[in-house]
Amino acid sequence: MKTDSQVRIIAVACSALLISTSFSLADEGVSGGNDLSGMIEQEVSSFELSGYGPDGKREWQLKGESADISSDEVWLKSITANSYGENQDFTLEAASGIYDKKGKMIHLDDGVKAVTSDGTRIETTSCDWNSDTHQLHTPNEVAITTTGISTTGKGALIRPEDKSFSLKEDVIVKLEDGAVVITCDGSLELDYEKGIARFTENVCIDDESGQLIADKVDVVLDAHTKKMQQAVATGNVRVKDGKNWISAERAIYETETKKMTLTGRPRLIYYPSEEDKKKVR
Template sequence: MKYLIIIAILGCMFSVTSCAKKENPKPEAPKQEMEAETPAQDSVQHKVLSFNLEGLDNKGAKKWDVKGESAEAVSESEIRLNNIVAKAYGGEAEATITADQGVYDKTKNNVRLEKNVKATIESTQVFAETFVDVSNQWPEDSKSKKANNKEKTVITCDGEVEFNYEKNQAYFNKNVLVVGEAGSINADKITINLDPATRKVKDINAEKNVVIKKDDNVTYSEKATYTEEDKKVVLSGNPKVVIYQEGGVADKLLGK
């Protein structure tokens, strides 16, 4: 599933431990590299004009990077960034995340993004099929798409986005909207849990005012949970499914 691959990559973006801009990474927490683009005498202490943080895999290849402007150390452990551009690199998907502001906590190894957060993902796999095709009740027209074609998915939200690498969780808050070619998911909050060993998605939880759309078909619920192990979606909290499908069960019962 495309959304699952995407989220796994988003979670892995900041989970790789390495040093910024070093060919031979050491097994230690990522180190931030701040670079001032103006002379030293013009810069203010603890505040520089650019910030670059990179994560490398065991072979030294870039796994992810985070760049920001006007980096400022607001405490011994936190660095506030402006105009953030974060990228994740993978064999099956690539993601670019932008935000107006964010805070990197080097002791907790997590990043909080806020204000106009937008994630754009290009993936070679159809990701939303299982989440959108609830109980296989909807047409399988999207499954005929070519798997080799890259598809774009855009994730936006009005609240904060937090990647907690100690708990292996990613949180998207307030009016979260995931839009892809297979359909869309809207919820007040979406939480993704990752496997600590493999960093693969274990489950996805959409909470409060959950609306899943595909074409004219819509499901409503207070919670929707997807588990990777059994690849099923469970709707709870007054679930409602609205299906518009010619030749379906209703048409057969009515003799159409």
């Protein structure tokens, strides 16, 4: 975390005479210009706030159509924000939000939309944005769409710099335009740059070849197309083969060859058809 970054605020007051005031805030307090911490509250009609790194490079920018300023927080409406990272940038939009000047946290509310420079789209009702780490966090439901991957779930930590994210529960992932659907009751950790995903708790994979259920599944995706290349399932593995099920402790599924390798006491659970029952009689 950068401790010597600066925040610059430009506010325009709504009065008969428009007043432009500039502040420079350091982490340890206010330096230069007017002493903003001494103000109890100020209303402005437009607001722009930028954060700069120790090298003087702008790392983020926050704009709002109107704002209420107190000693510790800035309440904003009609927010547009930009984050400038080393690996990629992203833009945020929200109807309202609060900037915590001490904690460097920005809470966005009333419908949040984000788009990264690689085209990933994020939508949720509200989230917290850490301007130092460029990370987004929300306890709410979130929809994340990137090339070849559509994901929904609840409780997200999104790391645009690492091109990865995690979800806590109620996860649904659709690959290949919905041809492959993966769900789980537990968490998902997905690195879409490397093409690696880990699903936990009652994981279920559905595709045209059948269904796989397990306690944990690691999925390898093609780096470019994001199609599933391999799935490694462990713990209470069950594979549906037609009307029958095969159980095991571990399974490896290769999508290109459609080959399934099961280890750890594999067992076939056979459900005879009506014709098979007649033959037995």
